[in-house]
Amino acid sequence: MKSLIRDVPDFPKEGIIFKDITTLLKDDGGFRDAVEALHDIYRDVDIDAVASVEARGFIVGAPLAYLLGAGFVPIRKPGKLPAEVHEEEYELEYGTDRLQVHRDAFDGAKRVLIADDLLATGGTALATAKLVERCGAEVVSFGFIIELEFLNGREKIADYDIVSLIKY
Amino acid sequence: MKSLIRDVPDFPKEGIIFKDITTLLKDDGGFRDAVEALHDIYRDVDIDAVASVEARGFIVGAPLAYLLGAGFVPIRKPGKLPAEVHEEEYELEYGTDRLQVHRDAFDGAKRVLIADDLLATGGTALATAKLVERCGAEVVSFGFIIELEFLNGREKIADYDIVSLIKY
Numbered sequence: 001m002k003s004l005i006r007d008v009p010d011f012p013k014e015g016i017i018f019k020d021i022t023t024l025l026k027d028d029g030g031f032r033d034a035v036e037a038l039h040d041i042y043r044d045v046d047i048d049a050v051a052s053v054e055a056r057g058f059i060v061g062a063p064l065a066y067l068l069g070a071g072f073v074p075i076r077k078p079g080k081l082p083a084e085v086h087e088e089e090y091e092l093e094y095g096t097d098r099l100q101v102h103r104d105a106f107d108g109a110k111r112v113l114i115a116d117d118l119l120a121t122g123g124t125a126l127a128t129a130k131l132v133e134r135c136g137a138e139v140v141s142f143g144f145i146i147e148l149e150f151l152n153g154r155e156k157i158a159d160y161d162i163v164s165l166i167k168y
Numbered sequence: 169m170k171s172l173i174r175d176v177p178d179f180p181k182e183g184i185i186f187k188d189i190t191t192l193l194k195d196d197g198g199f200r201d202a203v204e205a206l207h208d209i210y211r212d213v214d215i216d217a218v219a220s221v222e223a224r225g226f227i228v229g230a231p232l233a234y235l236l237g238a239g240f241v242p243i244r245k246p247g248k249l250p251a252e253v254h255e256e257e258y259e260l261e262y263g264t265d266r267l268q269v270h271r272d273a274f275d276g277a278k279r280v281l282i283a284d285d286l287l288a289t290g291g292t293a294l295a296t297a298k299l300v301e302r303c304g305a306e307v308v309s310f311g312f313i314i315e316l317e318f319l320n321g322r323e324k325i326a327d328y329d330i331v332s333l334i335k336y
Binding site: 006008011012018020022025026027028030031032035048049054055056058059060062063065066067069070071072073074076079080081082083102105106109 | 174176179180186188190193194195196198199200203216223224226227228233235237238239240241242244247248249250251270273274277
């Protein structure tokens with residue numbers, strides 16, 4: 001899978017080497033391998049719902065939810081979810097951003113897997129876990145395709161089980 | 169499936185009744201049924217890649233791509249895709265918006281299914297088809313979970329095959 005991930009220099013800004021997974025996703029075998037590798041890890045774990053942050057996270061979480069026979073819950077930027085929400089603010093390099101989840105997103109779904117394409121600084125991941133917990137559900141694990149180890153995101157969510165397929 | 173879709177009045181603005189599919193997605197059986205109903209329609213069609221527009225479209229297109237053994241191609245808002253893109257502008261009720269696709273998104277993938285949650289006015293759908301074709305690929309069909317028939321989106325993409333599971 002690693003060979004299908006493309007390095008794009010200076011995106012989103014100078015000096016950053018962006019790990020582009022679109023080259024993995026567009027490859028039928030690569031996409032299947034990534035989804036199945038995560039499924040293999042969680043197939044015997046009791047999971048009621050998979051939650052993912054828009055937008056790339058949906059590409060990982062939705063097929064995984066399907067394979068696990070679980071529901072899928074989208075975590076979104078403000079203004080996108082139509083019903084009542086919980087909201088969490090988290091820090092970016094400059095400023096803050098916010099994520100929302102429907103308050104009734106996990107009713108009946110107690111055990112939640114958070115799936116995303118990338119673990120970077122862990123800020124988004126931690127905010128997502130807080131949102132799941134504010135809905136009264138439990139975070140069973142985080143599953144990522146890529147982990148950027150040099151950003152130490154794992155430390156920010158050290159209280160949780162963490163799986164990543166590819167490490168840089 | 170229809171019974172799992174929630175009507176949210178006055179979203180995103182007064183007088184609109186929003187069809188909220190998060191209540192379908194979070195239901196393990198409902199999510200599975202929606203994905204499999206689309207898969208059943210396309211399972212014997214030769215499809216190399218599934219393309220979907222961010223963000224809700226990814227929730228439909230990614231599992232469908234997996235089941236069809238196809239690659240998945242994200243169509244995104246400007247500034248999200250890191251490599252060289254094609255861009256299409258399309259009209260909104262007030263003003264315009266733009267969508268982008270990687271220029272190399274479909275190399276080797278000639279036959280493309282465009283999957284999305286909702287066919288409304290058809291503006292986004294038509295822009296997506298143009299992007300696929302600018303990449304040298306062919307649009308085999310559009311597959312939607314919901315079609316809002318009173319908005320006549322079907323007319324805007326009348327040159328293409330169109331499938332929708334639930335009509336309002």
